[in-house]
Amino acid sequence: MATTENTLAKPDQDRPVAACRIEGLSHRHGTRTAVDNVSFSIERGQMVALVGQSGAGKTTLLRIITGMIEPSSGSVELLGRDPGKISDLAERTRLVGMMQQRLDLVSQLSARHNVDAGMLGRWNLLKSLAYLALPFTHPPSMAALASVGLEARANERVSRLSGGEQQRVALARVLVQDPQVIVADEPVASLDPDLASDLLGLLRKIATERDRTVIASIHDPVLASRHFDRVIGVREGGVQFDVPAEALTREMLGQLYERKTGNGDGDSGEAADGRLLWGI
Amino acid sequence: MGSLNAALEPVSARWRNRFPGSRAQLTLLLLAAFTWSFFSIESPGGIIHTGGVDALTEIAGAFVTPDLTPGYLGMVIGDAWTTLSFAVAGMTVAVLLGVPMGVLASGVLQSGRFRRLGVMAGARGVLAVLRAVHEIVWAILFVAAFGLSPAAGVLAIGIPYAGIIGRILAERLQDAPPEPLASLRASGASAFEVLAYGRIPASAADVISYAFYRFECAVRAAAVLSFVGLGGLGLRISTALDDLAFERMWTPVFALVVLVVGIDLWSSQIRRRLLR
Known part of the structure; x- marks a missing residue:
């Protein structure tokens, strides 16, 4: 984590x-x-x-x-801090994270890339593109998927998951972001x-x-x-x-x-x- | 189609109310103009050429007996390869030029209001110029500039197609569903990361299948461009027609059909995989 x-x-x-x-x-x-x-x-x-x-x-x-x-x-x-006034993205995403309704996932991406998105505030562009394009998995994302019982479906497109599974992907995203x-x-x-x-x-x-x-x-x-x-x-x-x-x-x-x-x-x-x- | 009609409905209803009966009047006017156009064409012996029926019968007869002798077939396959190469090279130029231009034209990377509008207007203007000129006109321009070189054919296809692909990409990127994008931003994604993780995945299937359709058009365009003297299936067709050798004309036409159908099959397979 x-x-x-x-x-x-x-x-x-x-x-x-x-x-x-x-x-x-x-x-x-x-x-x-x-x-x-x-x-x-x-x-x-x-x-x-x-x-x-x-x-x-x-x-x-x-x-x-x-x-x-x-x-x-x-x-x-x-x-003690106003979240709207924190300009540093990494800092803000460590302070607060929102688990959205399932409509807010990117349905064309795989479950694990949707979970990786929880890291985008901390990853630089090169790293985020590498995880998107290369076949390496980000271990904390896989762990988060495992904790919601979805590790077997990590590479499945979100559009192919059921409503409940999509909601668990959204939860895994916020788990990997791990805000206060x-x-x-x-x-x-x-x-x-x-x-x-x-x-x-x-x-x-x-x-x-x-x-x-x-x-x-x-x-x-x-x-x-x-x-x-x-x-x-x-x-x-x-x-x-x-x-x-x-x-x-x-x-x-x-x-x-x-x-x-x-x-x-x-x-x-x-x-x-x-x-x-x-x-x- | 249904959604398109639904989208147009309020507008057309408004127009109908403003100009009652105007649709019927317009239809009559256009029909009259169309009929009049037949009589306005100055042509010795009328616009229907009486010898045409004989020529058509001959061409149709040759349809079932195309020239498939190994020597000629080999030449046609070589021509098909040339045409396909022009199309592939032209599409490569179109994608390499059109994708970055399309991203700029969508304005999704700029945050400041004025800067975004400036970049969008600039990129859209360039794309409009690229696609406003037909590929044949580009070909004539480039042949005039650097003679009958392959580069002229490749650029003649690549430049207008870059304009088309860039425009479609810009529209799809702008139309990506907003909720997932807002959620990515809330997770701290930069504009570029929102593009990579949100907008591109949401528009990829549409843009890729459209690019494949454009690839088919590029094959046709490459065949036509060979008339300009760049070699390929079109030149073969035109030579056969000049010799009135209709059996020899059908062989490259069939080759063109095979290419287009082949691309169609390939694209539907890729599209299925993208949408799965």
Whole structure:
């Protein structure tokens, strides 16, 4: 795996630096407010799930955290630094990495080259072209593929892999990049429950063993409460609740997923979520 | 085709609304112009040559009895080789010149807005000039410049084809799906790495299969260029026609067909492998 020695701020004893500190964050697309005055702070090594309806602003929030989007107002600090202001690519990719949805892989390239792409911030052009064109494999990429159970399919084109396999390739890419803060947008959305648990277990192992922080949007509240330390409910761009996973209740989720108009819709939404929540 | 129609639909609908009935009127106008053109051609004895039917019958009769004597066949195979060599050399020039120009014309490597627009406009302008002039015109120019040398034939094919390949490549590179590219940038890829890991893989299959189609065109062009005096299948066809030896004309025509079909088979095999 890539070296973890770098110049990132270490938590000192007087005032520990949060892995992720967000203050008064807002973002507007034109007239629509995608993220509305969000503030929270996440400790190192924590796994935090964002839950909420699609369109609630989770993806935008995650993209702001990685520095891909500049927020309209407010601040983001990852280990004391604003990711949007780090111009050195190698340094930024060691600080934060985003696991994208599977649509964001290059479908014409093999699985292992898609994983190699996690190294592009640290490789110079010659090295990246050599790994692309020559038949040598990059051992950490192969190890990352092995850890998601895909080493046998390393040379397969991504377009020939199933949805779940593609998602695992995306996870392997972020594993090989090995950032301090792993941001994941629906990392297990198209996986069957066993595989989803395996992969979230893998993220947990990395978070614990290497003291990495994981922030992920999760579709399924059951998985969120089982595998994460803390669950943040996002609704209409704002934080509706922010609780330890074990304190999550049906009522919170019912309100989070409640439809905007009409009480009847809200009731049926709650019933549907109640079924989902048998597992808690 | 379906998506093309869908893309054109709103525009044509807008035009229809603005000029009701204009499509029928335009059709009538064009038909009238077409009919009139027949009567406007000044030609002694009309445009249909009465002796033509006899000549056509003779040519068609020779179709089934091409000259396949070993001596002549050997010459035709040699000509086919010459034509193929011109086509391959011409395509090599086209790719070597067209690919870098196409990358520049796509503007994907420049980050500054003004610099990108400048480089794009410059490269697109050069590509437009290259492909605006037909290969035969280039051939006449180069033959005038350095006489009947192979270089004239190779450049005559390579230069306009570089313009075409560069343009297609530029468009495909620009049209690569944006999500994977954004993801590569988020992993810290430079513009050149995004090109190598994202844009080129996404456009390779299309561009390569188009280049193969162009290779077929290059074989045809090389045959035609041999009329200009560069040797090859076209010269053989024209010599046979001058002698009214139609059996001898069909042999190089068939050789041309064999070349084109061969390239077609090869390209579909490669395309299948690329898309697999």
